[in-house]
Amino acid sequence: MNETIETLLNHRSIRKFTDKKLTDEQIHTIIKAAQQASTSSYMMAYTIIGITDPDKKAALAEVSGHPHVTQNGHLLIFCADLKRPVAQATSEQYEATRANLENSEHFLVAAIDAALAAQNAAIAAESMGLGMCYLGSIRNNLARTDEILELPKHVIPLFGMAIGTPDHQPELKPRLPISAVYAENEYPAYEEDVAAFDQELADYYESRSTNNRKDTWSEQMIRRFAKPMRMDVTELVQKKGFNKR
Amino acid sequence: MNETIETLLNHRSIRKFTDKKLTDEQIHTIIKAAQQASTSSYMMAYTIIGITDPDKKAALAEVSGHPHVTQNGHLLIFCADLKRPVAQATSEQYEATRANLENSEHFLVAAIDAALAAQNAAIAAESMGLGMCYLGSIRNNLARTDEILELPKHVIPLFGMAIGTPDHQPELKPRLPISAVYAENEYPAYEEDVAAFDQELADYYESRSTNNRKDTWSEQMIRRFAKPMRMDVTELVQKKGFNKR
Known part of the structure; x- marks a missing residue:
């Protein structure tokens, strides 16, 4: 088994980090690795925001409800971004692109692009001895998260990622056969x-x-699915110009 | 730079493969690596189908329009799967889960879960010296792809992945700064x-x-977005019980 596969098979989500901050070089390597992931038709339909501002971190932690949103080595927010690919369009050209910008296909494309990039970031971090944890919990109040990040139209936050030096060693969580x-x-x-x-x-x-x-x-x-969750995601997503048709 | 980061930074999509098939052991390692990726609230909301049946491969190649759908070392189809997490529900329990099964939040969750698993599969394959290419093109006719795979309700195909021994060496494709x-x-x-x-x-x-x-x-x-694409994805996705509210 090679080193990379060992890293992949050894993944466990880390939810407790030491105070040690990532270096700029570590962050740079993680983002470069994220960028080299495959992207649908070269769209690179995602944006990553690193959060260092204590007020923004605290506001996001309030949405998320997890202490590791503030206590980590670095915090990344992965966003679906269909704005950048058409940023150079004239207003006439933009109108022509809207059928695609607003359909389910491209909502899917942007979510998948962001997730592929994020998983490369996760693997890069873990290969350096860091730990990480995804934060779907920033969608507990997606409108608020979007407001904290001040994202333009055709850009929405999808999930966060806390990265840092692990301060616990959870057991490997079993997977389905x-x-x-x-x-x-x-x-x-x-x-x-x-x-x-x-x-x-x-x-x-x-x-x-x-x-x-x-x-x-x-x-x-069954217990988890029985309680309607994040039913407001639909509205925010559509308000930002995604998944409308 | 460690070996894993080298693998990540060295990614290029491979679209031409030799005739060499993956071994069962290689496939097993790739799927195990996929399974160990993070998953939202432990849902493992994806299913992977390996295609070896020549008729199914040919049918998928017809949807996709790419020769590497049939000519590869192995072909995987990644599906969003919200059926399995509630497979043990009574019919009364199932009714209670439907608000979640059918909302945008869980459409997103399943797509992201599938993409995280897929990217682990991609990295595992590349770390073994194999090449790979995502196939969003199976969504050129999503209803047909769904029919070929005979997927039940709450399961939809998202994208394919061709894997194999590279038979060309494309240049590294530049990324945005x-x-x-x-x-x-x-x-x-x-x-x-x-x-x-x-x-x-x-x-x-x-x-x-x-x-x-x-x-x-x-x-x-701008050229690509100007032409409405895969506008039928919405309908199939909703027909299969996703993204309805």
Whole structure:
């Protein structure tokens, strides 16, 4: 197994960091790695904002509800950005682009572009011995996050990433059996795999060193999905000119 | 610079592969690496389908229009999957989950989960000396792709990935200056960067060894966005129970 695959297989989300800040060189390397990810039709349809301003960090932590939004080595916010690709358009040209800017296809393109870049950033950070954690929680109040970042039309925040020197070492979190997630030529028949995983996870939750409890994956998911979440994302996304048709 | 960062910075999309098929072990490693990527609230909201059936490959190539959909070492299709997390729900529980299953937030969650997994797969493959290329082109006719793969409700194909032994070595494709994509605390002011990049890219296109032409990035983007594309994605996505509210 090569070093890169070892890094990939060794991922665990880090939610507690030391005070040590990333150096400018580390940040530069992480962003350059993000930029080299594949991008749909060369659109590079994302923007990354690094947050160092304490007021902005505190405001984002309030939306997110997680202490590692302020306590980390660096904080990145990944945004979907369809503004930049057409920034040079005349107003007439811009009108012609709107069908694409506002459709589901390009909402998807921008979200995927941002996620590919982000995962390269995550791997780059982890390869340097840093830890990281995604922050979907900035969508707890997407309109507020958008306001904090003062983003223009056709740009929306998608998720954050806290990076830093790990100050804890969580256990590797189990994943579904490979045959539940991957099959050849057809959609996987995963009933037995999911049942086995539910049992495995029940054992894991009961035995782990911190925060142990009785639970299965399926129960956790059904419970989580039962409560309508972030129903306001739709409105903000459309207001910013995405996913309207 | 460590080996992993070298791999990340050395990425170029490979669109021509030798006949050599991936081994089962290579496929297994690539999928395991994909699975270890971060996942929103542990949903693992994606499924990966490997295509080996020649008829299915040919049908997908017809949608995509690219020869590397059939000519590769292995073909993966990454799907957004919100079905599996609630597969164990009773019909009453399922009804309660629908507000989430069908909202924009969870469309985004599944797309991002799939993309994070895919980028890990890409990096794993490249770290083994393989090449890869994303295939957004399976969305040229998303309803047809969905039909070929016979995917159930709450599962949709998002993009493909051709992997294999490279049979060409394309130049590294330039990226926007880092300051156009990344800024601290505010949205980047990239006007000059984009102008400089347009000039750089014009030089690149004129000088590159194959397929040289006169073009800039901005002109390319405005041209591409001017023609409404994949406007049918919205309908298929909603028909499959995503992004409805």
